[in-house]
Amino acid sequence: MDIREVARRAKVSTATVSRTINRPESVTAATAERVWEVIRELRYFPNRHARSLVSGRSRILGLIVSDVTNPFFPELIQGFEDIAVEHNYELLITSTRYDPARMALAVKRMLERTVEGVAIMTSEMDVSLLEEIAIRNVPMILLDVGSPGPGISKIVIDYEAGINQAVEHLLDLGHARIAFISGPPALESAQIRRSAFLRCLMDRGIIEDERFVVTGDHTVDGGFRAMSDLLALPIPPTAVLASNDLTAMGALRAVRRAGLDVPRDISIVGFDDIHLAEFTEPPLTTVRIPREELAHKAFNALLRNINAGRGGAVLVAEHGAERIGTHLVIRSSTGSPRRKETSEQRA
Numbered sequence: 001m002d003i004r005e006v007a008r009r010a011k012v013s014t015a016t017v018s019r020t021i022n023r024p025e026s027v028t029a030a031t032a033e034r035v036w037e038v039i040r041e042l043r044y045f046p047n048r049h050a051r052s053l054v055s056g057r058s059r060i061l062g063l064i065v066s067d068v069t070n071p072f073f074p075e076l077i078q079g080f081e082d083i084a085v086e087h088n089y090e091l092l093i094t095s096t097r098y099d100p101a102r103m104a105l106a107v108k109r110m111l112e113r114t115v116e117g118v119a120i121m122t123s124e125m126d127v128s129l130l131e132e133i134a135i136r137n138v139p140m141i142l143l144d145v146g147s148p149g150p151g152i153s154k155i156v157i158d159y160e161a162g163i164n165q166a167v168e169h170l171l172d173l174g175h176a177r178i179a180f181i182s183g184p185p186a187l188e189s190a191q192i193r194r195s196a197f198l199r200c201l202m203d204r205g206i207i208e209d210e211r212f213v214v215t216g217d218h219t220v221d222g223g224f225r226a227m228s229d230l231l232a233l234p235i236p237p238t239a240v241l242a243s244n245d246l247t248a249m250g251a252l253r254a255v256r257r258a259g260l261d262v263p264r265d266i267s268i269v270g271f272d273d274i275h276l277a278e279f280t281e282p283p284l285t286t287v288r289i290p291r292e293e294l295a296h297k298a299f300n301a302l303l304r305n306i307n308a309g310r311g312g313a314v315l316v317a318e319h320g321a322e323r324i325g326t327h328l329v330i331r332s333s334t335g336s337p338r339r340k341e342t343s344e345q346r347a
Contacts, residue, residue: 003044010038060090061302062110062118064103066187068095070218070246071274072291076121079295087303089116098124098184098218107133117141117302121294123188139305141298144189151309153301154321155294159189159271160196162287162326163241166269167200169285169328170239173336175267179212179237181226181247190218193243193271212237216247223250224257231258238266238337245270245277245286252280252333263335273329282332294324 007014012035019026020035027035038044063080065073073095081091092113094106103122107129110118117139120130125145133140134152142154170178180197183190194213201208214229216222223242227250230236242248248270255262262268262282270277270286277284301322 006035006038006042006044009042010035058114058116059088060092060113060115062106062113062115063091063093064106064110064118064120064122065093065095066122066124067097067218068093070244071276072244072272072289073121075275075291076295079292080119080121080299083296083299087299096122096124098187100124100126104129111136111138117306119298119302120145121298123190124184124186125188137309139302139309141302141305143294143298144192148321151305153305155297155301155324156321157189157289157294157324158326159193160199162271162289162328163193163196164200165326165328166241166271166285166287167197167204169330169334170241170267170269171204173239173267173334175237175239175337176206177209177212177235177237177239178206179214179230179240181214181216181223181230181240181242181251183216183218183243183247185215187218190243197241216243216250218244218247220246220250220253223247224254225250227251227254228258231255231260236266239269239334240266241269241271243271245272245274245284248284248286248333249276249280252284262333265338267334267337269328269334277329278331280333285331285334286329287326288329289326290324297322297324 003014003017007017012031016027016031017035020032024032061084063077065077067073077093084091092110092115096103096106103124103126115138118133119141121143123144130146137151139151142152144156146154148154167178180194182194198208211233214226216226223246227240230240231254240251242251248268251268252262255266260266270284273286273288277286
């Protein structure tokens with residue numbers, strides 16, 4: 001079934017069918033209704049490549065994330081895709097796996113597909129790649145890195161607020177020895193979380209023990225290894241804050257493997273609040289990043305830039321970066337430390 005058969009049955013020209021599909025405002029309502037009725041009757045699917053040639057628009061958006069094996073990102077992708085479909089856009093999705101070479105390849109693929117805009121929902125971004133996208137006048141939305149500019153918007157997650165709530169929660173429970181498992185050193189968002197944790201301790205007059213800040217890789221295995229190292233210390237922490245939920249899940253496993261109990265022997269807090277967090281044993285206390293809000297803000301900012309560009313304007317963010325709030329979700333993986341496990345008594 002092709003456009004000629006649609007035109008024949010609707011008793012219009014193929015050009016009219018094309019205009020109905022690509023520029024509906026250029027045909028009368030009665031004609032459009034007749035053409036669409038035939039399209040539905042014949043189950044005709046317009047050739048998207050041909051449509052893009054006619055309209056000059058690909059209707060494709062690029063979405064770059066760090067790691068699709070981390071449930072945080074599929075949940076973000078789902079939210080972004082839902083609103084994209086509502087606006088008749090397709091998504092070209094790729095993950096970097098924290099590898100700059102994969103990031104460069106992802107950008108190249110998207111430019112080759114003539115995407116109308118790119119949402120970069122990861123913070124391991126090479127500035128030169130941003131420049132390569134910008135020089136081609138492709139609108140962008142950035143997460144945590146880069147600066148807003150012509151055709152470029154930015155979203156910043158308030159990691160510090162969530163970190164502060166988590167530390168305050170642990171302090172209120174009576175913990176004095178709080179450790180932190182960081183994410184990959186090359187990941188900007190991981191470094192922001194680590195810095196926020198250290199600043200939070202300093203603001204509360206808590207002396208940092210460098211042995212209590214260890215590096216993970218945002219995976220379950222990385223969390224297991226980091227937690228095992230913390231448990232091997234002469235005086236281990238009584239509470240651990242992890243840079244993401246997968247790390248916290250690995251930490252839960254390490255504690256159990258060591259014959260200890262969460263939260264009776266050690267409290268654990270995650271970050272992200274992925275869907276699985278409430279189904280761990282015990283359910284994980286964690287800092288929530290609202291993925292649906294993040295996806296909608298990212299899409300809407302990108303769409304504003306695209307529409308402004310189509311109108312010949314260059315949209316510049318008026319108020320700098322948009323912010324996404326975070327908040328602590330308290331479940332069962334945190335509790336008061338044992339009374340006899342103060343640092344003075346254990347020393």
